Amino acid sequence: MPDGPDGRPRGLSHLFDSRKDLLWALIWSGGVLSLWAWLNVALNAPARLQVQTASLNTALGALGVVVLSLAFGWATALTLHYLDRPRRRKLYFLVTFLLNLIRSVPQMVGMLMGYVVLTALIRGEALGAESAQLLAASAVTSLFVFQEVSDLIRERIRHYMQSDFVNALLVCGVREFTVINREILRKNSLAHIVQKGVAVFGSAVFLVCSIDFIISVGLSTDVSLSNFPPTLGSMLAKLDSKQDILVIGTVLADPSLIPTLFVEHVQGISVAFLIVFTLLCVYKISNGLVERYRL
Amino acid sequence: MPAVSPVLRHAAEHLFALLLVGGALAAVVVTMHSSPPADSTPGAIEAYLDIDSVNFASPLQRTLFREAFAETHAMSAAALDSVLQLLERDRLSRFTDPEKKAGGARERLTWESAARLLPMYVSFLVVYAIVMVVTFLAARTIAIARFAAMKRGRASFVREYFRQVGRRGPVAAVGRIGLLFKAILRGAAYGVFFSPAYVIAYAFRTRIDTENLLFMVLLGVVSNGLLINYANKFYGLLVSESRKGYVETAMVKGLRTSYRFGSPDGLPLEALAAPLRRLRGHVFRHIYLNARFQFILSLKEHAAFLVTGLVIIEMALNIKGHLCYTLLQHILFREYDLVILIVFGIFSVVKATELVVDIWHGMLARRYGNA
Numbered sequence: 001m002p003d004g005p006d007g008r009p010r011g012l013s014h015l016f017d018s019r020k021d022l023l024w025a026l027i028w029s030g031g032v033l034s035l036w037a038w039l040n041v042a043l044n045a046p047a048r049l050q051v052q053t054a055s056l057n058t059a060l061g062a063l064g065v066v067v068l069s070l071a072f073g074w075a076t077a078l079t080l081h082y083l084d085r086p087r088r089r090k091l092y093f094l095v096t097f098l099l100n101l102i103r104s105v106p107q108m109v110g111m112l113m114g115y116v117v118l119t120a121l122i123r124g125e126a127l128g129a130e131s132a133q134l135l136a137a138s139a140v141t142s143l144f145v146f147q148e149v150s151d152l153i154r155e156r157i158r159h160y161m162q163s164d165f166v167n168a169l170l171v172c173g174v175r176e177f178t179v180i181n182r183e184i185l186r187k188n189s190l191a192h193i194v195q196k197g198v199a200v201f202g203s204a205v206f207l208v209c210s211i212d213f214i215i216s217v218g219l220s221t222d223v224s225l226s227n228f229p230p231t232l233g234s235m236l237a238k239l240d241s242k243q244d245i246l247v248i249g250t251v252l253a254d255p256s257l258i259p260t261l262f263v264e265h266v267q268g269i270s271v272a273f274l275i276v277f278t279l280l281c282v283y284k285i286s287n288g289l290v291e292r293y294r295l
Numbered sequence: 296m297p298a299v300s301p302v303l304r305h306a307a308e309h310l311f312a313l314l315l316v317g318g319a320l321a322a323v324v325v326t327m328h329s330s331p332p333a334d335s336t337p338g339a340i341e342a343y344l345d346i347d348s349v350n351f352a353s354p355l356q357r358t359l360f361r362e363a364f365a366e367t368h369a370m371s372a373a374a375l376d377s378v379l380q381l382l383e384r385d386r387l388s389r390f391t392d393p394e395k396k397a398g399g400a401r402e403r404l405t406w407e408s409a410a411r412l413l414p415m416y417v418s419f420l421v422v423y424a425i426v427m428v429v430t431f432l433a434a435r436t437i438a439i440a441r442f443a444a445m446k447r448g449r450a451s452f453v454r455e456y457f458r459q460v461g462r463r464g465p466v467a468a469v470g471r472i473g474l475l476f477k478a479i480l481r482g483a484a485y486g487v488f489f490s491p492a493y494v495i496a497y498a499f500r501t502r503i504d505t506e507n508l509l510f511m512v513l514l515g516v517v518s519n520g521l522l523i524n525y526a527n528k529f530y531g532l533l534v535s536e537s538r539k540g541y542v543e544t545a546m547v548k549g550l551r552t553s554y555r556f557g558s559p560d561g562l563p564l565e566a567l568a569a570p571l572r573r574l575r576g577h578v579f580r581h582i583y584l585n586a587r588f589q590f591i592l593s594l595k596e597h598a599a600f601l602v603t604g605l606v607i608i609e610m611a612l613n614i615k616g617h618l619c620y621t622l623l624q625h626i627l628f629r630e631y632d633l634v635i636l637i638v639f640g641i642f643s644v645v646k647a648t649e650l651v652v653d654i655w656h657g658m659l660a661r662r663y664g665n666a
Contacts, residue, residue, distance in 0.1 A: 101312055103595075104645045106602035109638055116626060206491065206520065207603075213493055214610045214623070236493070248498035272494045279489040279520060287527065 021288030028281035035270055042266045051267065054235040055274060057134060058208060061231060064138030065145060065204035066197050072142060073149025078180065080150070081157055099147060107144040111211045114140030115228075122228075130229045137228065141207050145200055152196050156189040191293040195286055202282035209233030209275050236271045244268025302657030309650045313643060320639050324404060324632045340381045351382050402625075404632035412633075415618040416640050419605070422508060423644060426515035427601060430525055431594070433516065436567045438529035439583070443562060445534070446554035452478035485523075492518040492604065493611035506614050511605075519604040521597075528593055532586035539585075542578055551577040588663065591656050598648035602641055 039048050076099065083092035102110075118136055121127045127136055157180055160166050169179050185193065212233030228234070235241060244265035251257045261269050289295065343351075350356050357379060365375060402408055450458070456474040459467055487495065492514045496505050503510065516522055536542070546552055555561035563573045574580040609619035618637060625633040 097308065097312070100308070101316065104312070104599060104642060104649065106599045106606060106641060106645060108603040108606040109641055112606075112622075112626065113638070202520075210491055210493075210519075210603075210607045210611075213491070214607065217493075217611060217613065242497055245494060245497040246501050249501035249503075252498075253502060272490075276486055276490050276494065280485050283489065283520070283523070283527075290531065 018292060019288070021285045021292060024281050024284035024288055028278065028285070031277050031281070032274070035273065038262070039266065039270060042263055043270070047267050050230065050235060051270060051274075054230045054232050054271070057229045058205060058231040058233075061134050061138050061141075061208045061229075062201050062204035064135055065141045065208070066201050068139055068142035069146040069149050069200050069204075070193070070197060072146035073153055074185075076146065076150040077153035077157065078177075080154060081180070099150075102143065103147055105144065107141075107207055108210065108214075110144045111140055111207060112214070114143070115211060115215060118228075134229050137208070138204075141204055141211075145203055145207070148200060148203075149193075149196055152192060153185065153189075156192060157184055160184045160188060191289065192295055195289040195293070195295055198282060198286045198289065202279055202286065205275070205278055205282070209236070213237045232271050232275050236268065236275070241268035241271055245272055300657070301660075302654055305653035305657070306650055309646050309653070313646050316642060317639060320635045324635055327632050328403070340378060340385060343378065343382060344385070351386055357383075402628070402630050402633065404636060408633060409636060412618070412621065412637065412640075415616065415621060416637075418508070419609075419618040419641075420644065422511055422515065423601065423605060425512050426605070427594075427598070427648070429512070429516050430522055430597075430601070432568075433522055434525035434529055435570065435587075437522070437526035438533060439567055439570060441526070441530050442533040442537075443554040443556065443579075446537075452481060487517055488523040489520050490518055491611075492608040494518075496608070496612050505612060511608055511614075514608050515601070515604055519607065521601060521604050524600075525597060529586065529590050532589050533582055536582045536586045542582060545578045545581055550581075554579070588656075588659055591652060591659065594652045595649045598645045598652075602645060606641075 039051060043051070080092065080095060082088075083095060085092075115137070118127065118133070118140065121136070122133065127133050160183075166179055166183070169183060170176060174183075209232050212228065212231045213236055214233075215228075216234040216237030236245070244261075245268045247257075247261065247265050248269075251261055343349075349360050351360075361375060361379060364370070365372070370378075452474045456471055456478065459471050459474070462470075495514060495518050496510075499505060551560045553561040556564050556566075562577065562579060565572050566574060566579070570583045571580065574583075606619045606622075608614075609617040610623050612620075614620050618640075622634060622637045625631075625637070
């Protein structure tokens with residue numbers, strides 16, 4: 001393929017060079033579409049519907065985590081910014097201390113405790129609708145993820161607060177709240193926030209799938225949390241999916257069985273593929289954004 | 296009044312956090328122990344359970360009871376259904392609730408039960424420490440290799456393959472096959488790195504013993520995206536340091552800048568394992584030291600994530616006799632006092648790591664004059 005007028009390569013090569021985020025978003029879309037097409041051929045309709053529902057729930061749950069983390073992170077960062085003044089020092093230390101406490105709780109342990117509470121709410125019929133359960137689960141997950149966002153926003157505010165243009169705006173009478181939200185965050189930090197949102201989406205997919213897998217495997221009597229909307233994690237924990245994954249070991253020892261993975265063990269393999277492929281692509285998209293905007 | 300050193304302030308904060316959380320959880324445990332155990336049979340069905348002539352396990356007798364009761368009592372069909380539902384739930388709980396089973400009373404927090412947890416906790420600490428050290432070293436090596444490759448301007452295998460598509464001849468064809476093979480290998484490695492631990496563990500369960508400590512350590516290092524994210528963070532810091540002004544100054548002063556491994560003016564191969572050895576006179580030494588100084592603080596975030604990974608591994612694999620499997624069992628049987636003890640133990644691990652990291656960072660800051 002010929003190079004462009006500026007000497008840089010065009011087309012696919014250019015995409016490899018400068019728009020890796022877009023390239024990987026395309027790869028992810030292509031991969032998921034191909035899988036969906038194959039599932040239409042190789043998987044029966046009820047199982048296919050289960051995979052689709054689980055994928056959708058996982059995506060919605062992870063999106064919920066992103067939105068809530070952005071909201072919590074923004075609110076926390078602004079609260080800390082306004083408390084970080086000599087007269088409010090004690091309150092600032094108290095809030096920081098509490099946030100550090102949450103930070104020290106491993107996500108999975110915190111989420112497990114949160115899910116125990118959610119189970120009690122579901123059993124008490126306080127959380128009936130599937131959408132409400134998804135949202136509540138997202139809120140629990142975001143409690144242990146949002147500090148990544150608040151750290152980023154705090155760092156951006158600190159960085160720009162030292163610059164001349166912020167001082168000039170403040171002297172001109174523009175309110176600090178407006179300067180932070182419009183000038184610093186929207187106009188000068190959008191790429192950072194989008195990149196963080198993508199990274200949080202990856203973490204959320206991983207955490208949601210993992211907690212649902214653990215719960216579905218481990219808590220199987222009347223405290224079962226299997227009443228939660230199905231996700232890729234709980235789908236993978238089902239006996240038939242687990243058997244599909246177990247076959248991989250046999251296939252590695254006898255490669256002639258590889259074709260059976262794509263015909264006889266489609267459900268478990270496709271669910272595992274969706275999780276791993278999504279995590280890989282999200283990582284690559286996030287890194288692509290970092291490279292493209294030199295974040 | 297002299298300013299308190301940051302190290303002391305952080306240490307005091309961590310210790311206070313441990314005391315506060317420990318005290319609060321201890322208060323919860325004491326409250327749980329002092330309150331009488333709740334009767335798990337709902338009061339609404341106690342009267343019906345006393346009717347000896349009806350066997351509620353039999354669907355026929357349940358239906359007969361429902362019809363006879365509806366004839367003789369003024370109760371709505373919905374209310375009657377919910378009573379029957381409670382009766383069925385109570386019957387099932389006799390098979391599943393440990394308190395209702397013979398000899399299945401709930402375990403409570405005692406010195407004996409705490410002592411039983413101790414070996415599991417020690418084993419958890421050992422695995423945690425090994426995974427932490429191995430991951431740090433491996434992430435550092437991957438980050439340095441990737442940084443050096445980036446500085447040498449090496450393109451990805453796929454991109455290199457597309458570049459060579461136009462070339463003809465057997466040598467070019469062999470080269471392309473080699474590049475494809477390398478790309479597939481790298482793809483497979485990425486597949487392993489991004490797989491959640493349970494996917495890898497179940498994939499290998501039929502071939503190897505997945506319940507030994509060595510496999511757990513290996514899984515802890517390579518799975519759950521831990522290593523790759525760790526390495527990526529270090530790589531990002533190396534890149535951002537390499538863009539700073541002092542690097543250009545160092546280059547002007549004549550420090551070595553080649554990133555070819557093994558060449559006289561480049562990086563020695565040992566730099567991948569021990570970056571400070573034989574690096575005098577190379578600009579990378581300064582980039583590395585500054586990047587490491589910042590990276591150390593991110594170990595605090597990674598401590599919590601690493602524990603998350605280990606929890607996933609132990610719980611998902613249902614490895615009996617391990618701390619997190621036991622935690623799951625105690626949640627299952629609602630033995631919350633023991634749950635609290637284990638959670639506090641795990642929280643303490645993270646806090647202790649944070650304390651160590653803050654002390655290490657403080658010592659380095661003092662050495663570099665940044666304190």
